[in-house]
Amino acid sequence: MKKVLAIILGGGAGTRLYPLTKLRAKPAVPVAGKYRLIDIPVSNCINSEIYKIYVLTQFNSASLNRHIARTYSFAGFSEGFVEVLAAQQTPDSPSWFQGTADAVRKYLWLLEEWDNEEFLILSGDHLYRMDYRQFLQRHRDTNADITLSVIPIDDRRASDFGLMKIDESNGRVVSFSEKPKGDELAQMRVDTTILGLTPEQAQAQPYIASMGIYVFKREVLIKLLKESLERTDFGKEIIPDAAKDYNVQAFLYDGYWEDIGTIEAFYNANLALTQQPLPPFSFYDEQAPIYTRPRYLPPTKLLDCNVTQSMIGEGCILRNCRITHSVLGVRSRIESGCIIEDSLLMGSDFYQNSAERQCSLTKGDIPVGIGTDSIIRRAIIDKNARIGHDVKIINKDNVQEAEREKQGFYIRSGITVILKNATIPDGTVI
Incomplete structure (x- = not known):
């Protein structure tokens, strides 16, 4: 070789x-x-x-x-x-x-x-x-x-x-x-x-x-x-x-x-990758591991959550939410009352500490992560996205293709893709 x-x-x-x-x-x-x-x-x-x-x-x-x-x-x-x-x-x-x-x-x-x-x-x-x-x-x-x-x-x-x-x-x-x-x-x-x-x-x-x-x-x-x-x-x-x-x-x-x-x-x-009992491709192979950058993140914290058939990266904080058949990337932050189904969340490149998040909310800004009582189905959420309170990303009209770059999203083959660094305001329905 x-x-x-x-x-x-x-x-x-x-x-x-x-x-x-x-x-x-x-x-x-x-x-x-x-x-x-x-x-x-x-x-x-x-x-x-x-x-x-x-x-x-x-x-x-x-x-x-x-x-x-x-x-x-x-x-x-x-x-x-x-x-x-x-x-x-x-x-x-x-x-x-x-x-x-x-x-x-x-x-x-x-x-x-x-x-x-x-x-x-x-x-x-x-x-x-x-x-x-x-x-x-x-x-x-x-x-x-x-x-x-x-x-x-x-x-x-x-x-x-x-x-x-x-x-x-x-x-x-x-x-x-x-x-x-x-x-x-x-x-x-x-x-x-x-x-x-x-x-x-x-x-x-x-x-x-x-x-x-x-x-x-x-x-x-x-x-x-x-x-x-x-x-x-x-x-x-x-x-x-x-x-x-x-x-x-x-x-x-x-x-x-x-x-x-x-x-x-x-x-x-x-x-x-979330399929049970064995996915078609597995990252759990000691003989032939897949390497990536070590980030030295803390363990994921789950606070009163319901998680089924999902993969969750390290360094996430999830509060009182329901995650079904989804993949969550590193540093994902999901607030209480959220429902995530059949979705891929890529997580975040950085943390906002409690003071920064509280300051954002006080100013009327939206912190990084998924806000309270939001519903996400059949979607890809790119990194550092800021999803507000009571947002519904559900493709309610079953649109197959759409380009809404100014609004922060695309739809491809019926899958809603939220752009990297996008902000989705409170109460938005996609």
């Missing part, structure tokens, strides 16, 4: 996750009450003994830089690092990143300085736990130029992914199509029993989808990026073209994996 260099792609502007990406890069979006999305691929690398990690970003990277600097510091006796490479303009390259491949190409001059044998290319907005050592072993055993991590997928979601066909005899990828539609999609149907699925499973999942996780031989990646400057994306251009002339192999991943690049997928993945 010392010969592997990991590159995590931070993604573009994150428009599908907006407004959560309004003030932060996509990998910096909080997840599961105390983590950030970037913690997932970085932790997978560390657990796989891959310690040289670059993160490529372009948009709103300040909070991501801060999180990585405070979280990942390897001992001085190791070559290990987690370093952010932000998009930059140079005399040779005056433009910003044009795509995933172009982002790596812009920093080839730096990547080539390392004495590595493989480049591991990862995405920054997926939720999964994976031992990359098995992935790389498959890559080396098949003497592949490129290896893709794949999953079987059903008809409903197939057009959202890059799909491929595989030679049954040697496992080589013979064709690849990025997010096909219509007739092109129908042509990508395959018998997925070649991946080891049962006939029943193969019938339900007749496509092989790329997870956006790749291993390249060092010289192959450098050659592909240097010889085709107009090709700017791995999934759309580099991989499909390489499938014709290079040994491109597929590695079947059979664990939980979720692309959480949309508000709906992000919301569902977070609330799925």
